[in-house]
Amino acid sequence: MPGQPNPNFMAGVPELVVLRLLKDREMYGYEIVQAIREQSGQVLNAGEGVIYPVLHALEKDGALKSRRKTVSRRSRVYYRVTPKGLQRFERLANSWGTLVAAIQSVLKGEPHAAPV
Amino acid sequence: MPRPFEALCERLLRAGIAPRHVRRYERELGEHLDDLTAMQKCRGYDDEDAAIRARALLGTDDELADAMTACKQFRSLAARLPWLVFALAPPVLAAALLLSCGLTVAGALYPFFHGRPLPSNLIAAVDVLCRIFNILAGPLTAVFFVILAVRQHLPWRWPVIAVGVVALFSAFTVFIVHLPSALDTHLEVGVGLAAYDTTLWQNAARFCLTAVIALVATHILRIRRTTV
Numbered sequence: 087m088p089g090q091p092n093p094n095f096m097a098g099v100p101e102l103v104v105l106r107l108l109k110d111r112e113m114y115g116y117e118i119v120q121a122i123r124e125q126s127g128q129v130l131n132a133g134e135g136v137i138y139p140v141l142h143a144l145e146k147d148g149a150l151k152s153r154r155k156t157v158s159r160r161s162r163v164y165y166r167v168t169p170k171g172l173q174r175f176e177r178l179a180n181s182w183g184t185l186v187a188a189i190q191s192v193l194k195g196e197p198h199a200a201p202v
Numbered sequence: 203m204p205r206p207f208e209a210l211c212e213r214l215l216r217a218g219i220a221p222r223h224v225r226r227y228e229r230e231l232g233e234h235l236d237d238l239t240a241m242q243k244c245r246g247y248d249d250e251d252a253a254i255r256a257r258a259l260l261g262t263d264d265e266l267a268d269a270m271t272a273c274k275q276f277r278s279l280a281a282r283l284p285w286l287v288f289a290l291a292p293p294v295l296a297a298a299l300l301l302s303c304g305l306t307v308a309g310a311l312y313p314f315f316h317g318r319p320l321p322s323n324l325i326a327a328v329d330v331l332c333r334i335f336n337i338l339a340g341p342l343t344a345v346f347f348v349i350l351a352v353r354q355h356l357p358w359r360w361p362v363i364a365v366g367v368v369a370l371f372s373a374f375t376v377f378i379v380h381l382p383s384a385l386d387t388h389l390e391v392g393v394g395l396a397a398y399d400t401t402l403w404q405n406a407a408r409f410c411l412t413a414v415i416a417l418v419a420t421h422i423l424r425i426r427r428t429t430v
Contacts, residue, residue: 115230116237133261134238135231136269142223143273162233 098178100140101149103130105167105175108150112166115141141165149174207231210263215355217271218281227270235260280354288347288364293371296343300377303335304391307379325381332379337411340372344416352423365416373409 107113107121118141119134144150149171155164167175205211207228214224238259242252260266270276280287307328347364380390 114233116234119234133265133269134259135234135261135266138227138230138234139269139273139276142226143275146275160233160236163230 098181100137101144102175102178102182104137104140104144105149105171105178108165108167109172109175112164114162114164116162118165144171147174206235206257207266210266212355213263213267214270215353217267218277218354219270220276220278220281221353223270223276231260231266278354280350280356280360284356284360288351288360289367292343292347292364292368295346296339296368296371297375299339299343300335300375303339304377304379307331308391311381328379328381332377335377336372337408339377340368340408340412341415341419343372344368344412345419348416348420348423352420361416361420365413365420368416369409369412372412373405 103122103126104118107118107125113121115137116134119137122130122137141150141152145152145165147170149168150165151168152163152165154161156162205228210231211224211228214227215221235256238256239252242255243249247255261269311324311328344365347368348361351358351361351364378391
């Protein structure tokens, strides 16, 4: 958000990506990681297991709901986004859009404020 | 055979992550690892290579542990506020246990009570029950806190503090059921200070009994943990 400090530019990115993917349909951890990898063109590529603390934290905050479902004789935990999660996604997406625009502006050397 | 994430779980518990979060993380990592292994096998790797590649893709123990410990909300109450859990909560729980025993006894006696003296065999049974409650409430509470600390791999000073507090509390607290008699037709249940009713030797004996039972339980749990 404009005017707010961004001590860590990547803060909130895993949540943003996960919420965006789960906005369309419910998925399980492995599926989410593969989708992130494919859709980011292999750029977002960390240890796959680190997705679970993100999912669990989002669920604890009420942004996601999970349920155990058996598909093709494999039992897995499926996650889906809640209305609270959708609101959080909108906030994060706006915030991220503003940050990206600001960084692009800096990279292009465009002045935002008139020189004093 | 060791569990695939045993070292990681141990590390997370020592870092103060609540056991239920650790168990869930372990279970989902296991399922993810199965999916990764199956995928590697589909790509033509043999069992051993597939397992190695899958484990590498899942992330190192450092990565997996850091991701979890970075989320402060997964820390257990005992790890965040050990003084509250192991020094203040034990006497409250011991008192609650005694009170619930009292209410259970009162509830069980209620159908027999019509303002008349109770049968002598029932009085004797209640007396024995009260003695058992008074002896066991302290050790049971202390063992509960020992188990709590062992499950979360907390430093040993915390269960020792809890055992000490519970032993002190149970040495000076007594659970009493006053049954209706010919002279007094009231049914009373209460928890009170034992200092006036008991001698110092009796208090010391109850303190030692609670401490010894809890410390023996601690020792057994410690042996089980190191041998399993």
